[in-house]
Amino acid sequence: xxxxxxxxxxxxxxxxxxxxxxxxxxxxxxxxxxxxxxxxxxxxxxxxxxxxxxxxxxxxxxxxxxxxxxxxxxxxxxxxxxxxxxxxxxxxxxxxxxxxxxxxxxxxxxxxxxxxxxxxxxxxxxxxxxxxxxxxxxxxxxxxxxxxxxxxxxxxxxxxxxxxxxxxxxxxxxxxxxxxxxxxxxxxxxxxxxxxxxxxxxxxxxxxxxxxxxxxxxxxxxxxxxxxxxxxxxxxxxxxxxxxxxxxxxxxxxxxxxxxxxxxxxxxxxxxxxxxxxxxxxxxxxxxxxxxxxxxxxxxxxxxxxxxxxxxxxxxxxxxxxxxxxxxxxxxxxxxxxxxxxxxxxxxxxxxxxxxxxxxxxxxxxxxxxxxxxxxxxxxxxxxxxxxxxxxxxxxxxxxxxxxxxxxxxxxxxxxxxxxxxxxxxxxxxxxxxxxxxxxxxxxxxxxxxxxxxxxxxxxxxxxxxxxxxxxxxxxxxxxxxxxxxxxxxxxxxxxxxxxxxxxxxxxxxxxxxxxxxxxxxxxxxxxxxxxxxxxxxxxxxxxxxxxxxxxxxxxxxxxxxxxxxxxxxxxxxxxxxxxxxxxxxxxxxxxxxxxxxxxxxxxxxxxxxxxxxxxxxxxxx
Amino acid sequence: xxxxxxxxxxxxxxxxxxxxxxxxxxxxxxxxxxxxxxxxxxxxxxxxxxxxxxxxxxxxxxxxxxxxxxxxxxxxxxxxxxxxxxxxxxxxxxxxxxxxxxxxxxxxxxxxxxxxxxxxxxxxxxxxxxxxxxxxxxxxxxxxxxxxxxxxxxxxxxxxxxxxxxxxxxxxxxxxxxxxxxxxxxxxxx
Numbered sequence: 001x002x003x004x005x006x007x008x009x010x011x012x013x014x015x016x017x018x019x020x021x022x023x024x025x026x027x028x029x030x031x032x033x034x035x036x037x038x039x040x041x042x043x044x045x046x047x048x049x050x051x052x053x054x055x056x057x058x059x060x061x062x063x064x065x066x067x068x069x070x071x072x073x074x075x076x077x078x079x080x081x082x083x084x085x086x087x088x089x090x091x092x093x094x095x096x097x098x099x100x101x102x103x104x105x106x107x108x109x110x111x112x113x114x115x116x117x118x119x120x121x122x123x124x125x126x127x128x129x130x131x132x133x134x135x136x137x138x139x140x141x142x143x144x145x146x147x148x149x150x151x152x153x154x155x156x157x158x159x160x161x162x163x164x165x166x167x168x169x170x171x172x173x174x175x176x177x178x179x180x181x182x183x184x185x186x187x188x189x190x191x192x193x194x195x196x197x198x199x200x201x202x203x204x205x206x207x208x209x210x211x212x213x214x215x216x217x218x219x220x221x222x223x224x225x226x227x228x229x230x231x232x233x234x235x236x237x238x239x240x241x242x243x244x245x246x247x248x249x250x251x252x253x254x255x256x257x258x259x260x261x262x263x264x265x266x267x268x269x270x271x272x273x274x275x276x277x278x279x280x281x282x283x284x285x286x287x288x289x290x291x292x293x294x295x296x297x298x299x300x301x302x303x304x305x306x307x308x309x310x311x312x313x314x315x316x317x318x319x320x321x322x323x324x325x326x327x328x329x330x331x332x333x334x335x336x337x338x339x340x341x342x343x344x345x346x347x348x349x350x351x352x353x354x355x356x357x358x359x360x361x362x363x364x365x366x367x368x369x370x371x372x373x374x375x376x377x378x379x380x381x382x383x384x385x386x387x388x389x390x391x392x393x394x395x396x397x398x399x400x401x402x403x404x405x406x407x408x409x410x411x412x413x414x415x416x417x418x419x420x421x422x423x424x425x426x427x428x429x430x431x432x433x434x435x436x437x438x439x440x441x442x443x444x445x446x447x448x449x450x451x452x453x454x455x456x457x458x459x460x461x462x463x464x465x466x467x468x469x470x471x472x473x474x475x476x477x478x479x480x481x482x483x484x485x486x487x488x489x490x491x492x493x494x495x496x497x498x499x500x501x502x503x504x505x506x507x508x509x510x511x512x513x514x515x516x517x518x519x520x521x522x523x524x525x526x527x528x529x530x531x532x533x534x535x536x537x538x539x540x541x542x543x544x545x546x547x548x549x550x551x552x553x554x555x556x557x558x559x560x561x562x563x564x565x566x567x568x569x570x571x572x573x574x575x576x577x578x579x580x581x582x583x584x585x586x587x588x589x590x591x592x593x594x595x596x597x598x599x600x601x602x603x604x605x606x607x608x609x610x611x612x613x614x615x616x617x618x619x620x621x622x
Numbered sequence: 623x624x625x626x627x628x629x630x631x632x633x634x635x636x637x638x639x640x641x642x643x644x645x646x647x648x649x650x651x652x653x654x655x656x657x658x659x660x661x662x663x664x665x666x667x668x669x670x671x672x673x674x675x676x677x678x679x680x681x682x683x684x685x686x687x688x689x690x691x692x693x694x695x696x697x698x699x700x701x702x703x704x705x706x707x708x709x710x711x712x713x714x715x716x717x718x719x720x721x722x723x724x725x726x727x728x729x730x731x732x733x734x735x736x737x738x739x740x741x742x743x744x745x746x747x748x749x750x751x752x753x754x755x756x757x758x759x760x761x762x763x764x765x766x767x768x769x770x771x772x773x774x775x776x777x778x779x780x781x782x783x784x785x786x787x788x789x790x791x792x793x794x795x796x797x798x799x800x801x802x803x804x805x806x807x808x809x810x811x812x
Binding site: 132133136201204205206208209210212213214239240241242243244246247248250251254258259260261262275276277278279280282283286287290 | 632634635636638639642643645646647649650651652653654656657660661664665668739740741742743744747751755
């Protein structure tokens with residue numbers, strides 16, 4: 001990750017401040033940094049690198065899906081025996097979809113998203129010097145980094161990376177000789193994921209403890225920005241669900257390496273009958289999806305939090321229904337633990353149990369709809385500023401609606417029997433948690449880039465990036481709904497062998513071209529990101545006229561965030577366009593005594609003395 | 623840069639980290655015991671079907687006594703009776719080691735009964751998963767105790783001494799409770 005060690009040229013200007021307290025070497029500043037802001041940048045840049053890799057993997061399998069009968073000699077030059085004769089081999093195709101899913105879900109949208117923005121914003125927005133344990137925070141990044149390296153190293157082993165899908169269902173994952181990818185590649189996958197879980201947990205522990213214990217004076221829970229609420233609940237989800245994945249993985253490791261039969265029974269492998277008896281692959285599905293479902297909310301909640309903040313700031317309006325937003329986040333978080341069975345409707349589960357999971361699943365539509373309505377109501381008649389961050393936030397709302405609607409289809413057990421494992425599912429989750437979450441993340445990058453690097457990103461490139469990606473993502477994923485309704489199964493290597501699927505080949509060509517164009521659009525982002533880091537326009541302290549605490553910290557970074565005392569907080573973070581005030585924003589640090597002309601009765605929360613002073617002022621200033 | 627009041631907040635926040643570790647670790651064992659229940663419900667011949675070795679009773683006793691000595695160490699430290707703290711800490715470590723040995727002995731008894739880890743009735747494999755994972759926690763707990771003890775021997779400041787001791791204590795009581803939970807769980811299923 002060369003970017004980690006070279007970015008932030010502005011650092012040069014303020015180095016002399018840091019020397020008064022403790023000497024920072026290159027290693028302690030950029031590599032083994034314990035400063036949450038630097039760790040956030042490390043997570044972000046590693047996340048971006050992993051996202052680019054996973055995107056390129058998806059292009060490889062898209063090429064195979066679009067042109068299954070065509071040779072691409074260039075592929076053989078790069079991939080060797082995995083693309084003999086210029087065609088992706090079936091084994092490698094499975095490896096590609098597996099690693100694409102794993103990287104996107106875990107490495108980009110979990111670590112890249114939470115790791116970046118929880119780290120950057122939690123201490124800055126609640127008014128803390130750093131995390132509860134900066135050392136554990138540093139470990140969290142380096143475990144993540146090693147997990148990335150191990151995951152990528154599986155591309156350099158003879159038998160290739162893990163190939164049983166990102167959910168690694170046994171028996172494919174439990175029998176090292178089942179398919180090529182079940183061998184060393186699967187072992188590396190498991191090692192990488194254990195390290196990844198350790199990293200996520202260390203991060204999550206810090207986020208929760210910091211939010212609960214280290215808020216500045218006046219920052220009670222109901223004055224926290226919605227970003228913080230979202231990161232906080234995400235971290236709680238991680239703490240409760242990731243250990244369960246570990247317990248499943250441990251059993252899987254014993255099945256793979258020690259001959260136990262937790263998941264294995266009645267297996268015939270290459271003509272040999274295996275002795276394993278009594279195990280149940282469904283047990284893995286239960287343990288996996290008990291993590292797996294909260295995991296999709298771990299992916300989307302931070303994006304929703306970022307969107308709330310960006311939309312309120314750029315609509316110049318208070319977020320609509322702040323309390324409802326918090327309660328619906330809590331509602332989604334709680335419900336996420338009792339819906340995992342909807343991934344398993346066709347495992348032969350008792351139809352009554354299926355009905356229970358169906359009801360809990362459909363209830364999630366309620367808080368999700370509350371959030372959507374509140375976003376739209378915040379936008380309604382606001383003084384909209386279409387910064388790139390705002391566009392991406394609105395894009396998230398769009399994807400969240402169009403992807404969320406198909407969730408209601410899939411949540412129905414009766415419909416799911418038809419739609420399970422078809423492209424309809426692929427379309428659903430790529431819109432609602434893939435595109436939506438990545439748009440939330442990109443929105444956050446555009447919005448907080450000045451906070452991270454002290455410079456602005458280029459707006460025009462941002463618009464180009466947005467429109468190409470937004471249209472491209474719809475063109476890629478929308479046609480997949482129709483393929484799924486027609487029964488086209490996901491993860492199939494080629495559509496040429498089945499007559500009913502052949503008619504979809506032309507659609508595949510269309511989707512692949514759309515994917516290529518969307519991928520090219522990311523070049524605009526990458527150029528913008530890395531170029532602006534050094535040559536972007538210098539930022540002012542509060543470039544978006546925002547209320548939250550992070551913009552009261554100086555543009556230059558100090559380990560400790562604020563010079564002198566940490567600012568106190570007097571009001572909620574969404575006092576935008578408050579009637580009677582001379583500006584259209586009032587930072588959280590402004591006491592009510594300085595805004596007498598705009599104070600409202602409910603601002604004082606029943607404080608009789610404050611109400612009396614306000615009443616007196618109103619009499620004197622009619 | 624940090625004044626003393628912020629330091630105090632930081633110690634509180636870091637102690638809270640240990641509580642969160644406790645919660646996430648509980649989920650780990652909850653995952654396994656739920657897995658056991660799902661598995662055992664699979665068919666009638668997939669129950670535990672084994673009489674648990676008596677050694678588990680002795681190891682349980684050792685674990686409970688170690689929790690008491692742990693608490694005594696903490697009380698002594700609070701009363702600034704550092705010699706007592708040292709002795710109780712050493713006792714706790716020794717009881718932890720004793721527990722470890724007893725668990726391994728229990729494994730031996732189990733294998734003599736024909737109950738192996740590699741087993742086509744995975745309910746029985748689960749015994750090894752439960753106890754093995756718990757022993758991994760015991761090792762970590764002993765690490766925390768040794769950390770507290772070396773701090774005491776090096777005569778570190780009382781604030782730090784208490785901090786290390788509290789961290790070790792939260793974790794040690796937790797793994798004590800986890801063992802009782804696992805043992806009762808196994809007893810109820812035997």
